Amino acid sequence: MTVSPIAGRPVSRRRFLTASAAVAAAATTATTATTATVVGAGAGRAAAATYNGKKYTVPGEWAPHARCIMAFPWDAGDGWGQKLHLVQDEVANIARSIARFEPVTMFAKPGTANFVQQQVGPTVTVVEYPINDCWTRDTAAIFGLDQPGKKLLGLDFGFNGWGNKYPYDKDDFLPVGVCDYLAVPRLPVGMVLEGGSVLQDGQGTLIATTECLLNPNRNPGMTQAQIEAALLDAFGATKMICLPYGLYGDDITNGHVDLVAAYVGPARLLINTQPDPGDPNHDRLNANKAVLQASTDALGRPFQLTEMPYLPKFTVGTDEVITFSYTNFYPTAAGIVVPTTNIPSSDNAALAVIQGLFPGREIVGAPATTLAWGGGGVHCITQQVPATS
Numbered sequence: 001m002t003v004s005p006i007a008g009r010p011v012s013r014r015r016f017l018t019a020s021a022a023v024a025a026a027a028t029t030a031t032t033a034t035t036a037t038v039v040g041a042g043a044g045r046a047a048a049a050t051y052n053g054k055k056y057t058v059p060g061e062w063a064p065h066a067r068c069i070m071a072f073p074w075d076a077g078d079g080w081g082q083k084l085h086l087v088q089d090e091v092a093n094i095a096r097s098i099a100r101f102e103p104v105t106m107f108a109k110p111g112t113a114n115f116v117q118q119q120v121g122p123t124v125t126v127v128e129y130p131i132n133d134c135w136t137r138d139t140a141a142i143f144g145l146d147q148p149g150k151k152l153l154g155l156d157f158g159f160n161g162w163g164n165k166y167p168y169d170k171d172d173f174l175p176v177g178v179c180d181y182l183a184v185p186r187l188p189v190g191m192v193l194e195g196g197s198v199l200q201d202g203q204g205t206l207i208a209t210t211e212c213l214l215n216p217n218r219n220p221g222m223t224q225a226q227i228e229a230a231l232l233d234a235f236g237a238t239k240m241i242c243l244p245y246g247l248y249g250d251d252i253t254n255g256h257v258d259l260v261a262a263y264v265g266p267a268r269l270l271i272n273t274q275p276d277p278g279d280p281n282h283d284r285l286n287a288n289k290a291v292l293q294a295s296t297d298a299l300g301r302p303f304q305l306t307e308m309p310y311l312p313k314f315t316v317g318t319d320e321v322i323t324f325s326y327t328n329f330y331p332t333a334a335g336i337v338v339p340t341t342n343i344p345s346s347d348n349a350a351l352a353v354i355q356g357l358f359p360g361r362e363i364v365g366a367p368a369t370t371l372a373w374g375g376g377g378v379h380c381i382t383q384q385v386p387a388t389s
Contacts, residue, residue, distance in 0.1 A: 049144050049155060049234050051187055056144030056153040057236030059202035061331050062265055063145075064387035067103040068330070069178055070095055071381070072116045072126075073134040074109045078167065079374070083316065086370040091134055092119040094330075094337060094366045094378055099123040101332035101362075107131055107177065129177035130170040135376060137258070138162070138194035140383040141175035141186060144236060149389040154179040154186040155234055157193040162253055163217025182385065189234045191227065192218045196256040196380055198231065199263050204238040204298025206231055207269075209246050209288075211255030218254075239298035243291050245284040247272070247311075249322045252375035260288060262327040262379070264357045267301040270327050273309050281311060308353055312346040316373040324369070326350040328377030330384075335361050339368035339377035 049056040072091060076084040095104050103125065108116040110128045117126045131139075141154030156175040161168035179186035199207040212218070213227055222230070228240045246255025253259070261271045271289060274281035292303050313322050329338040336358050340347040347365060355363045368377045 049153060049187065049189075049236050051153050051185055054146045054151070055236060056146050056151075057202060058142055058144045058155070058200050058234075059386045060200060060263055060266070061384060062263070063202060064333060065102050065384045066387040067105055067385045068098050068332075069105055069107070069136050069140045069383040069385060070098075071107040071131045071134045071136050071139070071174070072109070072112070072119070074112055074131075075133075078133060083370050083373065086316075087134070087374060088119060090366070090368055090370050091381060092121075094368070094381065095120045095124045097335075097337045097364050097366050098330060098332065098382065100364075101335040105181070107136070107174065127177075127181055129174070129181075131174060132167045132169065132171040134381045135171070135196075136174070136383045137196045137376075137380045138253075139168075139171040139174045140195070141178050141184075142195050142235075142383070143184070143385050145386050145388065152182070152184045152386065152388060154182075154184050156186050156188045157195075157234075158189075158191060159194065160192050160218070162194065163215060165217075165252070189230070191222060191230050193231070194253065194256065195383060196253060196258045196376070198235070199257055199261060200235050200237060201263055201266060201297065203266060205241065206235055206237045206239070207241045207243065207257055207261065207263075209255045209257050209260070210242045210244055211246050212253065212257070213242070215254045237298065241291065241295050241297075243288040245288055247323045247325065248280040248284055250375075252323075256380075258328055258379045259323060259325040259377075260285065260327065261292075262329060264306070264331075267297050267299075268304045268306070268357075270306050270308055270354070270357060272311060272325060272327055273307040274311055275309050279311075306353065306357060308350060310346045310350045310353075312341050312343050314341055314343065314369060316369050319373055321369065321372045323375070324372040325377060326354070328368075328379040329354065330378045330382045331358075332361075335364055337364045337366050337378050339371065340365035341369055341372075342367055 073087050080087055098104050105125045107127050107129045113126045113128050139159050144153045159168050159172040197208055197212045247259045261269050264270050273285045296302050308326050329336055351363050371377055
């Protein structure tokens, strides 16, 4: 599938500060080959995961996958600068690692398919479609399954560049291209949301951070109760658990939950903790832990918590990175792809923790220091498509 690129060069990802009418107008040109009209967040979007009279539920990530959706970073002027080739190498390696376990579809800027195919190798399918960057956890559709598990529905939340910080003229329309490519119906949802800001178990429970969900740069016209109700409807869930904090210094995503916790199974969570009382994450992550210890999930089960006490800090070039997280992994049926730092003492200890949680699966470490510099990790650049029966 090839779609003509949007005219004009996007604003730098790290210099972009506010959305503009010009960007919004340019985004409308990305609707080539759409099967439904996409409009701005809050304007005419549906507020429940119901399609043709059927209810859909977003499964837990441990449910079987049909494939993984990724996107390839391409613009040196989009914040990556001289680090573009480094992040491209990381994304390509992660794609190849996941493709060992399940199909991977890589969306690429129109006109770059041959180059991207050379980078990712023959095991990854490359599809051309306009994109700004590589963060498909936040920009691609989030997929629900109907109750028989036979049909998919793509939930199309609004995306505003993590609170009008970074370009989103193309990425807000990535769900259109993904759903069209997969021939899956798409349901626009009436709020702004990034997939990395919510964890779901597919059994009624959602987990998020108030630091992100209640930031006024996402849905300023909605109360906490309205945000929670809309998410529960969209995900087909019944209970929302709000942790207070994301990682200290996470000013890009404003506290995405997938940098502090990950589901590893029903009522089982891997959570970041910081044993050093002098570290700013110590109190924040202890507060998150206390909330989970006092909570039960939608089925009344207490959470089994495994702590990840490793939060390495490092530099990429001359820039310090303080928001790296091993909880930002991608699970498949046979293997878990985990971001690593090339700090053996930390990486080896963290991979051992994750191996203990998934004893029957291969644990694959994937270098992700440049991705961490850019604000994310393996989970942030991947979006699973559930398998149908």
